[in-house]
Amino acid sequence: MNRRTLRLVPLALAGTLALAACGGNAASQESVPAGQDRLQVVTSTTVYADLVSRIGGDEVEATPVINSVSQDPHSYEATSRDKLALSKAQLVVANGGGYDAFMDVLAKDLKLSDATLVNAVDTSPIAEGEEGAADEHADEATAHDEHAGETAEEHAAHDEHADETAEEHAAHDEHADETAEAEGHEGHAHGAFNEHIWYDLESMRMLTDEIAKRLGTLKPESAAVFTENAAALTSDLKGLEARVEKLHGALDGKKFAMTEPVPFHLLTDMGMVDATPEGLSESIEGGGEVSPQAFNEMGKRFEAGDIDVLAYNTQTESPQTERIRKQAEGAKVPVVDFTETLPENTDFVSWMGSNIQAMESVAK
Numbered sequence: 001m002n003r004r005t006l007r008l009v010p011l012a013l014a015g016t017l018a019l020a021a022c023g024g025n026a027a028s029q030e031s032v033p034a035g036q037d038r039l040q041v042v043t044s045t046t047v048y049a050d051l052v053s054r055i056g057g058d059e060v061e062a063t064p065v066i067n068s069v070s071q072d073p074h075s076y077e078a079t080s081r082d083k084l085a086l087s088k089a090q091l092v093v094a095n096g097g098g099y100d101a102f103m104d105v106l107a108k109d110l111k112l113s114d115a116t117l118v119n120a121v122d123t124s125p126i127a128e129g130e131e132g133a134a135d136e137h138a139d140e141a142t143a144h145d146e147h148a149g150e151t152a153e154e155h156a157a158h159d160e161h162a163d164e165t166a167e168e169h170a171a172h173d174e175h176a177d178e179t180a181e182a183e184g185h186e187g188h189a190h191g192a193f194n195e196h197i198w199y200d201l202e203s204m205r206m207l208t209d210e211i212a213k214r215l216g217t218l219k220p221e222s223a224a225v226f227t228e229n230a231a232a233l234t235s236d237l238k239g240l241e242a243r244v245e246k247l248h249g250a251l252d253g254k255k256f257a258m259t260e261p262v263p264f265h266l267l268t269d270m271g272m273v274d275a276t277p278e279g280l281s282e283s284i285e286g287g288g289e290v291s292p293q294a295f296n297e298m299g300k301r302f303e304a305g306d307i308d309v310l311a312y313n314t315q316t317e318s319p320q321t322e323r324i325r326k327q328a329e330g331a332k333v334p335v336v337d338f339t340e341t342l343p344e345n346t347d348f349v350s351w352m353g354s355n356i357q358a359m360e361s362v363a364k
Helices: 023-030 046-059 080-088 101-110 125-156 161-183 201-218 220-246 265-269 280-285 292-303 319-330 348-363
Strands: 039-045 060-066 091-094 117-119 256-258 307-314 335-338
Touching: 039 046, 039 080, 039 201, 046 060, 046 091, 046 201, 046 220, 046 348, 060 080, 091 101, 091 201, 117 201, 125 201, 125 220, 201 220, 201 265, 220 348, 256 265, 256 292, 265 348, 280 292, 292 319, 307 319, 319 335, 335 348
Parallel strands: 039 060, 039 091, 091 117, 256 307, 307 335
Antiparallel strands: none
16 A cells, blocks of 8 residues: 555534524425416535435525535524524435534424425435444343343342343343444444545435436426436446445555545445554544544554544644644545535535545555
């Protein structure tokens, strides 16, 4: 692997708002009469606005709430103007999963119906799979605790049997540790669900189908156009997926660290393993302070060659992230830049293509 540092930038409310809701957005739930102006769609970020524009073409006007890479979706607070825009929208597209919480507040305030609101996490197989795995793990933990209670009672009455169950219990714990290590990438996990699903191309294919269906319901006379545009977008996304799959041979088992858990799905789809010290990227994402222990551990992993690439979120740079970048550069670890939303003058497919190209360079 070329160990040089890569600096490849991709091409490219806490409470109810003051403005009164405009009738619960009831009008947006009806089909648009033939000949009427373009469908009005509001999205949380430029990522989803671009997808909607690609599918809707000239029949749709898509407006993102977050429209600049200088804005952090995690900390954004919606305005009365945002609320007014959503109240007039015929379709609203958000990420969901807690990522764009300001959209949840607006949707609740305006009493948007399920017919009006699309959350990308609701159509994502990643979201469903990870949440299901978390529920299963919780059930196993509950069963384990109940079993532990039973063996304690048996121990009081049957010492010999208690000794046997103690051995079984130890074996169970050993198996649980192995399972946790396998699921959490060497004991490290970023929670039950990583909400940055636009970095998972399959999830975006599923969302593409859903958006086309919703637009076709709103404007039936243009449904065929939406379907055709969605098919073209799906073809492009599949092409990107093929490039990701091809990287498996070179990157499978390689380890990455990240300043924020934004490109997690893309990198793991390439076969890579998350080796970020536990809690580090979550602290940065939440605006908290990274512990000295986490900084030291990250530095040790860079120096030991235990991290093959650093995924760096340029959209939320800070003294903490810059320190981590310097650690990587000092250890000659490649650094690949990522953003949360679309860079200016590019589209989703080109953006993801650039991200993949950056990792192709790492794999050489």
